[in-house]
Amino acid sequence: MTAFVLRRTGSMLGVLVALTIVLFSLQELSGVDPARAYVGANASAGAVDRARASLGLDQPAPIRYLAYLGGLLHGDLQNSLRTRTPVAEGIATAFPATLELAMWTLALALLLGAAFAFLTVIRWRGAGVVRIVLLSGAAAPTFLLASVGLLFLYGKLGLVPANGRSSFTESSPGPTGLLVVDAVLAGRVDVAGDAVWHLLLPAACAAVSPAVAIGRVLVDGLRTNLVADHARTARSAGMRESAVLLRHALRNALGPTLSMIGLQAGMLLGGLVVVEKIVGWPGLGSYLDRSVQSSDFPGIAGVALLLGVSFVVLNTVVDLLQVVVDRRLALA
DSSP: OHHHHHHHHHHHHHHHHHHHHHHHHHHHHSOOOHHHHHHOTTOOHHHHHHHHHHTTTTSOHHHHHHHHHHHHHTTOOOBOTTTSSBHHHHHHHHHHHHHHHHHHHHHHHHHHHHHHHHHHHTTOTTHHHHHHHHHHHHHSOHHHHHHHHIIIIIIISOOSOSSSSOSOTTOOOOSSSOHHHHHHHTTOHHHHHHHHHHHHHHHHHHHHHHHHHHHHHHHHHHHHHHTSHHHHHHHHTTOOHHHIIIIIIHHHHHHHHHHHHHHHHHHHHHHHHHHHHHHTOOSHHHHHHHHHHTTOHHHHHHHHHHHHHHHHHHHHHHHHHHHHHOGGGGGO
């Protein structure tokens, strides 16, 4: 078990180092002059040269990479060329909104995926309708679902808000930055309910595709284990079918399902960037959009690094959870 943890941790660190090299190389090959972007398009050549020296851009590439890597280890994501403030501060302000949306999206995806799987396996009479709805939603791009949902549910029916996280202008960030949690901690049920109301549309649109992916893997695992020898033995011993499903089939189907959950959770943050832009969610998507428009590569790289680190760490955690479920995987 210890050797497995060390191998997975070493692999994770190797991937993260490779990610920093890729981001640094993209900045070098982008064709955008950071010094020119920092001082403005109308600045003089002398001002550009001084900015290049102050930013350390006059140093050789290997030295600049080592400085970049050293800054990352200390939480320094460089300064934004757009705001002249640390990128880490801008991301720290925007990330709680994206994290809250991601948590609600993943929770909905797990609920929908589990419903998709169990209703299919137990052959519930309405399972076909559920499958058709979820598969149709998963076939459509997430941005299309968000756009149609906004036009219909807001424009036609007025059931959801147009944009933002809250209708309360006086609501201020709390200790966690997660609006629903902070509102509950403050005893503001009205603010919490309003925040949930704002979360429903973007979370539901982003949850459909991962829900189907998770549900399909879980269905295959449940069906395979329900006809396995250990399931037949349990039935012959008098165990009810529901107990066979939950105690035997589900436990053995969790390994592949956890892998899919990790993959979908890692991809989720990247997909939410597009949804945030459509519904006006003040998270990483909005921050990234402004950075792209102003050629702010440190801001772009900071968001890309955060998404990449989240993906790698989540999948490493899932690998470790799989070993907890099935210790035999540690010997592979």
